[in-house]
Amino acid sequence: MTVRHRKTLLTAAALTAGLTLAAVTPALAYTGASHTTRAAAASSAQGDPRNVTQRVTDFYGAYIDSVWDNEDPAAAANAKALRAFYLSAAAQKKVAAFEKKNHADGILFAQNVPVKWKVAYTGSGAGHATSRVTLTWGDGSSAEVSRIDVQSDLKTLKITDLKPVR
Template identity: 65%
Template sequence: MRKNIRNRFIAAGGVAALLALGAVSPALAGTAPSGTTQTGARPVAAVSSAAAGDPRNTTDRVGDFYGAYIDAVWDTEAAGAGAQKKALRGFYLSVAAQKKVAAYEAREHADGILFAQNVPVKWSVAYTGSGAGHSTALVTLTWNDGKGADTSTIKVESDLATRKIIDLAPAE
């Protein structure tokens, strides 16, 4: 009888392991369950998808910056959101880029990182090239959900040596 109970526990453990492996396998393969996005935002009712990055990669750093910055702007009611935005700018942007952003904000009365007065609901970053010690990426901001969602694009240039954002401007 004791041997039978032990075999049942072993069998139950094996079944549990197979079920867990079946649930984890799509994430390990890089596929996301339906209803998720790979762009930096997820629908409210969706299952989260996996994210990855490399701190040496300037495009990944631009994505990290925009993701964290949009979170800080989105959560305006959160304690420290304003300080978080300032800290992110100081960490990811060169001094010259910070000055350019401040000048834009004074002139246009809009956020100089998003080039808007409101907050996007999604973002994505795409590498577009590099040369002369710089890397360029395009950040696409999505402003609403649904078909025909409004988007805007920002050209972001990073220094390959410092990995800091050295220039950003609306793409044409």
């Protein structure tokens, strides 16, 4: 075997080893981290800003993320901005009144933050749509669930009312 062939063979072997390592490394990264398991469970998402139920879903997802991450200095400002954007002025006043009276979050109707949530369309009429928000508090068989009916204006897409389901 000539020197040139040996160099070509060694270069090809080195290149193959490097590419294999590059392909395997991302798959091995963070294998022990719990957040990768959760990220894999929700590997894709989509939305439509014209869909009133999607807007409620977007609001609750972003709002829960903000109040969950209370260590971040921007989280409280973000939660406040989300309320201003997604809620009508009347709904904002109603939420503030609930919070003053009950010393609890008027969006979640609780003093803590759920670990899971989902939103489902439940009906519409008279220019409004209603979505049912289901909040899950904790994991496993002892997890508690609460529900909130959220009314939205079909024209503005703003949330106009929130009521806990008893």
